[in-house]
Amino acid sequence: MITLMTLAPLAAAILILAMPAQRARFTALLGALVSFTLTSWMLLQFDGNLIEVKHQWIPDLDINYHVGLDATNALVLFLAALLAPIVVCISWKHSDRPKTYFALLSIQFTGLFGTFTALNFFHWFIYWELALVPAFFLIKLFGKSEDRHKAAINFFLFTVLGSVAMLLGFLFLYQNTESFNFIELPEKIKSVEMNSLIFVAILAGLWVKVPLAPLHIWQAPAYAAAPTPVVILLTGVMSKMGVYGFLRLIVPIFPEQLRQHSEMLLGIALLTILWGAFLALRQTDLKKILAFSSLNHVAYCVLGIGALGIAANELKVDAHELVKQGIILQMFAHGLSAAGLFYLVGLLEQRTGIRNRDEFGGLCSVTPRFAAMFYSLTFCSLGLPFLAGFAAEFLIFSGSFALAPKMTALATLGLLATAVFLLTMLQRVFTGPINEKYQSMPDLTRNEILILTPIMILVIWAGTYPKTWLSFSQITP
C-alpha cells in the first residue's frame, strides 16, 4: 500500500511521457489523487503503531526495501499527499511544455512521498535526492523571473552540498553500526563509540534543507523565482523534509549529541526566527516576504528540536511530548497556510503581473473574497488562536519554555515581528485608496475557491480541534 502510494505519481510520470501532451495534466492529477486516496485510507486505519513493509534487497549490506507509517510521519505524509493534487490543480492551465512540466511534478511527488515513508537509509537517500532534482529543473525551466537560473543553481548547490555531507555521515555511521535501518539504529548506536563529526555531517544536510541561518540564503531567491505550484511544494513540503529529518534521524539516533549541542541548536533557531522576521520586514516582493516568513515559521520547529535535547527533570508538564507534537502540528499548519498564501500571491501576480507590495492598495474593496481568504491565512500565519498556527506554536512554546525558558521567551519576539510584517503587507496591499490600475481586477473564481476550500477547512479544523490531527502523531494506548 505504501509502495503503491509512493510510486503512483512516478508511474504517472512515465505515462505522461508516453502520452500526448493534452492528457498530461489528467494523468498527473490521477497519480496524485491515487496517492492521496491511499494515504487517507491508511490514516483512517492508523492507530499510531508502526505499519511497515519490508523486502530484502541486499541483505549483506543491510540494504532493504523498508517503508512504514508511524506517528512521526503520518501527518506530514498526509500533508504532502494533500498538497500534491492541489498543486496539480493549481497548474491546470499550464501550457508551456506540459509533458515535461507534469512529469517533473509527478516525479517530485514520488520523491517527497518516498522520503517521508522510507525507513532504510539507502532508498531514503535516493528519494531525498529525487525530490531535489525535479525542483531544480522546474525552477530553471519554468521560473518566471530573470534570475531563475542563478536561483536554481544556488538552490541545487546548497542542497547537494548538504546532502553530500549527510551521505558521508551515514556511511561513517554504517561503518560503526552496520545498519541502515532507521528503526533499529537507535538501539544499535547505544553500543558503539560515536564520532561527533557524524552528527555534524548529518546535521549539515538537514540544516540546509530546513533551512537555518546562515545557510538560508538560497531560499528567498529560489522561492521568488520558482513558479507558484513549485513554491508551494518547496515551502509546504520540502522545508518539512528537513524538520522531518530532525525528528526521524537526529532525535532518536543521536540523543547524546543532541543533548550536547542543544544550546547551539536553540541559538541557531532563535537567530533564524528573528533574522527571518526582520528580513521580511524590509522586503517589498510579496513572495520574498512569504519566503522569509517561512524561514521564521519553520525555525520554530527547530527551536523545539533544540529543546528536545534538554532533559526534562521534575517538570509538571510532559515537555518533550508537547514539543514533539507541536513540531508535527506546526509542520502541518505551516504547510497549509504557506501553501495557501503562496497560491494567493501567485494569483495576484497572474492577474496583475506584479508582486510588489507597495504597488497595490485598496484591494479589500475590489476583491472582497480574495481579501477574506488572504486575511484568514495571514492570521493563521501570525498565530491567531482557533487557526492551526496558534495551536502548533503554543504547543512548541509550552514545551520548549519548560525546557529552555530564556530562549523561548526571546523567540516570542519573532511572533511580534511576524505580526508587524504580515500586517504591513495586508495594509499595503488591501487597504488605503484603491489603485486605479487594478480597479477591475477579478475576484476569486469558483474553481479557485474550490482549491482553497480544503486548505481553509483544515486550517480551522486543526486550530479549533487539533485533537483529530494529533491522534495521528500520538500512539494511542
Place this chain on the structure above:
Amino acid sequence: MSFSTLALIPLLPLLAAAVIPLMKSGKQAAGVAIGALLGSCGIAIWAFYKTWILKIVFPPFSQNWLTIGGTEINFGFILDPLTSAMAAMVTFVGSLIFIYSAGYMAKDKRMARFFCYLSLFASGMLGVVLANSLILFFMCWEIVGVASYLLISFWNHKPQAAAAGKKAFIVTRIGDMGFLIGILLVFKSTGTLDFYTTENNGMLQILPIGTAFGFKITAVISFLLFVGAIGKSGQLPLHVWLPDAMEGPTPVSALIHAATMVAAGVFLVARTHPIFQDGGMLPLVAWVGAITALVAAFIALGQYDLKRILAYSTVSQLGLMMVGIGVAGVSVGMFHLLTHAFFKALLFLGAGSIIHGCHEEQDIRKMGGLAKPMPLTTIAYLCGTLALVAFPFTSGFFSKDEILAGAWANNQPVFWIAALASLMTAVYMTRQCMYVFPGVHRGNNEPHESQGIMTIPLLILSIFALGLGALVRNSLLETLPGFPAKHETIVITVSIAVALGGIALGVLIYRGRALGQAIDPLALKPFEQKFWFDELYEATVGRLWTLFIIFSEQLNALLVFIRDLTVELTSRIGTGFAIGGDRKLIDSLAFDGLCNRIRCASRSATRVQNGFLPGYLRLIALGAVLLGALVLWTS
C-alpha cells in the same frame, strides 16, 4: 445552568458571525447579529440572576481540548459572580450598541461585514469573560484583538484607519507577548491552565511556588500577565494605540474601546487576582494605574477631537480601575469597570450621535450650540458626563469613591494622584461640554437630531449611568472578593470637591470665551502633543527596530557576499588548477613539452637533408673516411 447553556453565550454571536457572510442585505445581517446577542443577553442575565440573586455556586466546567502525553490542556467555562456580572454587562451594553449601530451604519454599503466583525468581537469578548482556562482566555483575548483590528480599520480606504488598526494590533501584541510568556510560566510551574477545578488543583487554587529568573514565581507571572493587561487596557506606556483607534466607526469605539475590550485587561487582573496578591504586584498595578490616569487626563485637556478626548478619558478611567484593584481588590475595580462601561458607552454613543448630526465633524472647535437642535442627545450626553466626573450620587461617584477610599487607606500618594486625575477629569469634560453644547453653532452644516434607533439606546444607557451605582453598590461589594476601606470624611470631601470644583473651574475658564478662534488656556503644548509619546517611541523603539532590520539585512547581504566570494574563489581555484596544473604542468611541460622538443630536434636534424646532392655525397665520403679511420684506430 449546564455547560452547554453557558457555552451558548459566546457561541450565539459566533454563529451569527459565521452566518452573516452568506447574507446580502445589511438589514438582515443586523437583525441576525442583534438577535443572537439578545439571546446571549437573555442567558447572561439569567445566569446573573442565579449567581447574584439566588447566590447559587456553580462548579467550574472543564472540557479536555488536548492531551499530550501526560499533560492535559483544557477549555472550560466558569460561572461565578465576577463572570456573570461581566457577561451581563457585555451582552447588555453590547445589545444596545448593536441596535444603535443598525442606525448608525445604515447607509454603509458594507454593513453586513460590520455586523459580522461585531458579532465575532462579541463572541470573543464573552469567551474571555467566561473562560475558565488561561489558554481559552488568551485565545479569545486574541480573537478580540483581531476583531478590534478589523473594526478599527473598517473604513480601510482611509490610510489613517488602516494604520491605526495595525498600530492597535501591534502595540497590544507587545503586551500579549508578555501575557503569553506568563501563560507558559504558569503552565510550566503548575502543569495546568485551568483557573479553578472541582478537584481544587486549578492554577488559582494551587498557586505556583518557587522562583523563576531569580524572582518569586508568582511575582514574575503576575508581572507578565500585567504586561498583557497594560497592552489591552491602554495603560502607560502602551496606551498609544487607544486614541488612534478612534479612527474606527463610533459604535466600535463605544463597544470595544470604551466599554468592553479595553476593560479586558482590568478583568484579567481581577480574574487572576490571587496570583497578583501572592506575588505582591498589586502596588505596581496601583501605581501604573494612577500615573496613567493622571497623564491621560492631562492629555485629554489638550485635545480638540471629540472622540480623542473621550479616548484619553477612557485611558484615564482604566487607570483608575487598576488603582481600584491595586488598592482595594477585585470588587472595587470591577465596580468602576461596570459603571464606567455604561457611562462611557453612553458618552461614545452620544458622541457618535453628535458627529452624525454634525455631518461627520469631529473637531469640537467647529461645534457649539448643539443643545437646541439635538435635545435628546444633549441630555444623554450630560448624564454621561455627570457620571464620568463623579457628580454626587451618579454611578461614577459611588465607584470612584470606593477607589479613593481604598487608596487613602493603603497608598496615600496614589490617592492624591487619583484625586488630581479626577479633578482634571471634571475640568476636561466641562471644557468639552462648553465647547459642544452652549452658544452658537460654528460649523458649516446645520446639525440635526439622530433617528430613534440611535437615541433610544442613549436614553436607556443614561438611566443606568445615573442609577446603576447606587443600585448595585452594596451587593457588589459584598459578593465580589475585595477589601473596601472605610470612608473617611476627607475622602468624601475630596471626592465631592474635585468633582464640583472641576466643573466650576471649567465653567469659569470657558464661559464667555470666543471658543474655536481664541487660544485655549488649558490646551498647553505638551497636552496637545500628548507628551510626545509617539515621537518618543518613534525615536527610540522605532529607531532600534529599524536598526535591527538594517542590521539583519546587512548581515544577509554579507552572507550573500560570502557565498559569492566562495563561489568566486572556488572558480578561481578551479581555473588555477585548470591553467596551472592541467595546461601548464601537464600539457605544456610534460607531454606537449616533450613532443615539442622532439619536433625541434628533428627539425634541426632535417636541416642536413637539404636536397643538395653533392653535399650528400660528400657526407657519405666523410662517413667512409671516418669509418676507415675508426677501423684503423681500433685494429
Place this chain on the structure above:
Amino acid sequence: MTVTLHHYLILASVLFCIGLLGALSRRNAIVVLFSVEIMLNAANLNFIAFWRFGNNPELLHGPLFTLFTIAVAAAEVALGLALVIAVYRHFRSVDLESLNTLKEE
C-alpha cells in the same frame, strides 16, 4: 721489378681517389655515375689482388665477389641511367646542384 700486392693496392687507391674526386666534385649526374663505377672497380681490383696474393688462392672468394659486384654494378648503372634520364625529362637538366627537391620542407 716484380709486381707486388702493394702496387695493386696503390693502383686501386688511386682509382678510388679519382672516382671519389669525380663523384664529389662533378655536377653532371652521368659523370658522377661513372665516377661511382670507377670506385667500384677500384674495390674489385682490391678483391682480385687480395685473392691473388692471399693464402688460399684455390678458394674462389675474390672472383666471386667481383663477379657479383660487376653484375650489381651493371644493374645499378642501368637503373641509374634510367633515373638520370627520367630526371632529365622532368627537370631538363642533369645538374646535381640544381636538383634539390629531395630536401625536407
